[in-house]
Amino acid sequence: MIDYILKFASEAAAKTALSSRLKIGEWPLDYCLPGITMWRESQDVAGTDVDGNPTITHTPLTGYFIQASLDRVLPALRDLAAVQVVVDEELARARRPGAIIKSNVSNAILQDLRWSPVFAGRDNPWGTWA
Amino acid sequence: MSRIMSRRLVRQAIASSGGMPGWVQPGALFDEDFFNQRAWPRPFESEMVDTRASTQYVPNASGVWVPVSSGVLPISSAYMEVEPSSTNSIRNSALQGIVAGSPGTMPTNMGVQQQGTLSRTIGAATTLNGLDVFSLRLNGTTSTTFTNIAFETNGAIAAANGQTWVPSLFMATVAGAFTNIGTMTYGAALYDSGVLYIGELSGRTDFKSSLTSSLFRCSVSGATIASTAFMTPYFQLAFSIGVAIDITLLIGMPKNEPNALTSPVRTTGTAATRAANAITLQRTGIGRVVYTFDNDTQQTVSGINTGAQYTIPTNLNRPLIKRMTGYAS
Numbered sequence: 001m002i003d004y005i006l007k008f009a010s011e012a013a014a015k016t017a018l019s020s021r022l023k024i025g026e027w028p029l030d031y032c033l034p035g036i037t038m039w040r041e042s043q044d045v046a047g048t049d050v051d052g053n054p055t056i057t058h059t060p061l062t063g064y065f066i067q068a069s070l071d072r073v074l075p076a077l078r079d080l081a082a083v084q085v086v087v088d089e090e091l092a093r094a095r096r097p098g099a100i101i102k103s104n105v106s107n108a109i110l111q112d113l114r115w116s117p118v119f120a121g122r123d124n125p126w127g128t129w130a
Numbered sequence: 131m132s133r134i135m136s137r138r139l140v141r142q143a144i145a146s147s148g149g150m151p152g153w154v155q156p157g158a159l160f161d162e163d164f165f166n167q168r169a170w171p172r173p174f175e176s177e178m179v180d181t182r183a184s185t186q187y188v189p190n191a192s193g194v195w196v197p198v199s200s201g202v203l204p205i206s207s208a209y210m211e212v213e214p215s216s217t218n219s220i221r222n223s224a225l226q227g228i229v230a231g232s233p234g235t236m237p238t239n240m241g242v243q244q245q246g247t248l249s250r251t252i253g254a255a256t257t258l259n260g261l262d263v264f265s266l267r268l269n270g271t272t273s274t275t276f277t278n279i280a281f282e283t284n285g286a287i288a289a290a291n292g293q294t295w296v297p298s299l300f301m302a303t304v305a306g307a308f309t310n311i312g313t314m315t316y317g318a319a320l321y322d323s324g325v326l327y328i329g330e331l332s333g334r335t336d337f338k339s340s341l342t343s344s345l346f347r348c349s350v351s352g353a354t355i356a357s358t359a360f361m362t363p364y365f366q367l368a369f370s371i372g373v374a375i376d377i378t379l380l381i382g383m384p385k386n387e388p389n390a391l392t393s394p395v396r397t398t399g400t401a402a403t404r405a406a407n408a409i410t411l412q413r414t415g416i417g418r419v420v421y422t423f424d425n426d427t428q429q430t431v432s433g434i435n436t437g438a439q440y441t442i443p444t445n446l447n448r449p450l451i452k453r454m455t456g457y458a459s
Contacts, residue, residue, distance in 0.1 A: 001183055001200050029215040030408035031183040049284045049325050053241070057285075069183035069405075071201055117217050117401035121185030121200060 002070050002101065003089050003122070005115070006082040007063045011035065014064055017082060033067040033117060040112045058114070069119055078102055085110060093123045155455045159416060164210045165191070165452040174203055174210075177412060178442075184405040186211065187260070187393045189450070193345070195260035195394060204407060209424055209450040211393060212442050215406040218385045218395035219287045220363065225262045225382075226398060230254040237264070238399075241280050243364075246273035248375070259345055261300055261394065263382030269306065270376075272369050280364040281384040285325040289354050289361040295331060297363035298349035298385045300394075303341045305378035313368045314338040316348045318386070323359040331361060345382065349391045361386070392449065409442045416440050417459040424450035432459075 008014035011034065015027075027034045039058035047055045068077065069089070078086050083104055091099035103110050118124070154161045154170045160177055161170045169177060180203050187195040191208035198204045204211045220239075227238030234252030236242060242250055245268075253265030268277060281299070289295060297318050308314075317334030321327055333352035340346050354361070363386045369375060383394040395404045418432040419440065429447045434440050436458070 028408070029406040030181050031405060033403055033405075053283060055283060055285050055325075069200070071181075114400070117219075117403040119184040119200070120218075120395045120397075120402040120404045121197070122402070123398065 001089050001119075002073050003087045003119070004068045004070070004077055005036075005038075005084045005086075006066050006068070006080065007038075007084050008066070008082055010064050014066055014082075017080065018066075018068075018077075027066075031069050033119065036065045036067055036115050036117065038063075038065050038113060038115045040109070041114050042112050065115065067115070067119070073101060085113070087124065089119075089122055089124065092125060095125055155420075157457055158455045159458060160411075160413070160456045162210070162454040163452075164205055164454070165208050167207065174205060178203055178409050179412060180204065180407055180409045182405045182407050184403065185396070186213075186404055186407070187396070189393075193259055197260070197396070200405075203409065209452060210409075210454070211449050212407045212409060212444055212446060212451060213392045213404070213449045214444040215403060216387045216392040216395060217401055217403040218387060218397050219401045220281050220384050220386050221286065221397050221400055223262065223383050223385060223395065223397045225255040225264050228252065228255045228264055239281075239283050239286065241283075242266075242268075243278040243280055244274045245277055247271060248273075248277060251378075258380070258382065259300075261345070261382040262396065263300065263345070263380050265304060265378055265380050267306070267378040268367065268375060271374050272310075272371055275371060276366050276368045278364045278366050279381070280362055282362050282386070284319075284321055284362050285360050287361050287363075287386060289320070289358050291354055291356050291358050293354045293358075294351060294389055295354065295361065296349055296351045296385075296387050296389065296391045297331070298347060298387075298391055298394075299363075299365070300345045300347050300380075300382040301337070301341060301365070302343055302345045302380040303377060304343055304380045306376040308338060308377065310373040310375050311338065311367055311369050311377065313366075314341065315366050315368070316363075317350050317352060317366075318361045318363045320354055320358045321360040321362070322357045325360060328357055329355050345380065351391070406444050407442070411440045411442075411456070414439055415458060416456040418457045420455045420457075421446060421451050422453040422455075423448040424452055426452070 038061045043059040045057045085103045086101040186204045188204045188206040188211045190206040225237040229235035232251040248270045251267040255264045313336045318331040331352035333350045337348045417436045421429045
């Protein structure tokens, strides 16, 4: 599967931008995860809860993020300005080169990015790419 | 598995070889008998396509869960499973980070609370019925009135007032006894925005009488309360102080999902979403479909637009379909 991470100003802006490409009225939950949370690991804050257990607090990045996953590279989607990164998740899972199909963020930021939730079955080696 | 697949292919080939077999419902345009692994007039994979973008666990008739990859029809040797999207907010249902031993190390993000003077022995993570499981032995003389097994760190799962949540897990008792253990309940603790405990998810349930040596899926559906900002699913053993207990539990695949119980979702460090099924027939002309479910009840969906390809709804009466038969009207 090819995973596309896109960033928009709002959910409404996302639907407007994607409506002609993904036939979106309501989010198609078979291949879209709308409103995912993205953060940078380097901005995490470590702490403890009232019981003394360790906690990690993420700092969500601003914007409205979605993940779309298709069985092919769709150039019209890949080339949108909103695209942050496009990943061949099977290559990523196999730790094989070429997993990053496109990235509009620097390599340093890409290795620092985390998001949640992911599609079940994904195993992205975030933070380990050279 | 290869024997099962071979049997399926042989039966489908027989079904496809011409004519209408005797098992097919009269008047049907197609008949998908998942329970007996036979299809007419063509194989399952030719009749339907699922665009689901995630792995999905599907049970067979023996309660063994089989992970099915993205885009592959969610069919086990007994059922096709059709469900809405669901997110497991417990980040480590795959039990990564576990270290066997006494006391050993619990899986990452999980913990034993109020253990007191009890001894704890953790077994290695293994697989049973297709699920990731580990064993936890608690034995000794109690010095507290309860011990909790928490499946997340406090403050990790966001929630809000007015929501319905369904914590679930698989559990069995594999050694020891229930002696001196009063209740064995499952549910979730609720916390405010400062991660201070404010109460419990409603519906906390005692599963002691349901637990045997076979894996049982404990699940609770409950509502949050005012000021809820976070929740932590946990299992609790309750007892008196100063009594002897010795029990070994097998624990697997904890899940915490909104709204309703659905199939397990394996997580390996972050929340994960099983995408909704979008299973579409690769034909038009179907006006009515009759579903037979795992409990042998039936549901008929009629008035289908015969000019379009029919997509199986994800809100059928039950998710596990034994048989699906389509008619023109």
